[in-house]
Amino acid sequence: MATRILALNAQKGGVGKTTAAVNLASALDQAGKRVLLVDFDPQADATMTVGIKPHEEDGPTSFDYVLGQCRLSDAVRSTDFGRLEVLPVYDAAIDRLGVPKLAGPDSRRARARALADGFHSRFAAELARKYPDEPELTLARLVSGLGEGRKRGAVAVSDEWSQYDYAVVDLPPQQVLPVAMVLASADAVIIPTKVEAYAMRGFARMLDTISDVREVFNPSLRLVGVLATFAQMRTQTTTIYLEAMRDVTERLGTPLFETIIPYRVQAIAASGLGLPLHYYSETKTLAAMYDKLAVEVMRAFGDKPTSRPTTR
Ligand SMILES: Nc1ncnc2c1ncn2[C@@H]1O[C@H](COP(=O)(O)OP(=O)(O)OP(=O)(O)O)[C@@H](O)[C@H]1O
Ligand SMILES: [Mg+2]
Structure with a gap:
């Protein structure tokens, strides 16, 4: 089976992108697939949710990989969760791109949030310096091993990536360069959307982005689906x-x-503990929703589970 690259993207922040990326990746692992979770958000939330402390680590990350500083296998790490592997982000990598440190309590999150814009513009500048023509295509070129990336619908995947059945990519909110870069490389997009008032605001713009990327960089990009999140079942709203x-x-x-992903307060505890939902006793039912989602995603690709879920 060819590697399928799935990007979790939404204009909005805090809609459950990272939770969906980590737990869809974990559910696909449970279904017997070889899965690489890819963190392309300088906040490093996905990295933390698989038990790695981004402020304690150094070494090559997803951003170094895209900048051509390392090979995929140099940056990829195994996790304690089945065969799931992660292409991580560490604070040190963000520092290397020149984002200054902020002191004080909660400094990691504050720094990541406040300086995300600074990071993105530095990363964009660095990437444009290295690849003056179409920096958006860098990852697509690395994934496909072809100079033109997926521009003409190329589906070939380089040896580095071909060992995985699925790569599930977590992205920052808003339309920043890493988003374009990942969409230019991806097979499919999933759009998590919080069930609330104004949920669909920005949705038309997301669809425009997807069709622009299709036209210019990646004609085979598919929207597999919109994922309703934070649903408070049995309430009228x-x-x-x-x-x-x-x-x-x-x-x-x-x-x-x-x-449909229901609101469950225990989900917050699981991510705080650095555990996918499958590995925390309080969130087994919620994890099962991601198993159902994984089945829908596999079905969209004409794929099905390879093995029964293992005991957790
Ligand atoms: N089903 C759920 N029920 C309750 N809380 C949840 C649920 N899913 C995720 N959360 C919590 O909501 C918060 C936001 O979720 P998450 O980080 O996945 O969103 P995001 O879209 O990735 O945010 P950002 O835009 O900041 O990257 C987190 O604290 C997470 O633990
Ligand atoms: Mg996130």
Whole structure:
């Protein structure tokens, strides 16, 4: 089976992108697939959620890989969770790109948030210096091993990537360069969307971005689905907003996953502990929702589980 690259993207922040990336990756691992979780967010939330402390580590990261400073295998790490591997982000890598340190409590998150813009513009400048023509295509070139990336629908995947069945990529919110870079490399996009008022704001712009990327860089990019998250089941507001989401997606002809991710306060504890939902006793039911999502994703690619989920 060819490697499938799935990008989790949304205009909005805090809609469950990282949670979906980590737990979809973990669910695919449980289904017997070889999975690489890829962190392309300088906040390093996905890295932390698989038990790695980004402020204690140094070494090559996803950003170093894209800048041509290392090979994929130099940066990839194994995790304590099945056969799941991660291409991580560490604070030191962000520092290397010239983002100054902030002191004080909660400094990691504050720094990551406040200086994300600074990081993105430095990364963009660095990438444009190295690859003056179409820096957006860098990752696509690395993935495909071809000079033109996936520009003409090339599906070849270089040896480094071909050992994985799926690469699941976590991205920062908003339209920043890493997003374009990953979309130019990806087979498919999943858009997590919080079930709330104004949920679909920015959605039309996301669809425009996807069709622009398709036109210019990657004609085979698919939108596999919109994923409804933070649903407070059995409340009237959720029912109303879910209905609105169904309406909009239907009108725009975009698929909405059957699986709906409910709001569960224990999810916050699991990510704080650096555990995928499958590995925390309080979140087994929520993990099962990501197993259902994984089945839908596999089905979209004509794929199915390789093995029964292992005991956790
Ligand atoms: N189903 C859920 N129920 C309750 N809380 C959740 C759920 N899923 C995720 N969370 C929590 O909500 C917060 C935001 O989720 P997450 O980090 O996945 O969003 P994000 O879209 O990646 O955010 P950002 O835009 O900052 O990258 C986190 O604290 C996470 O633990
Ligand atoms: Mg995130």
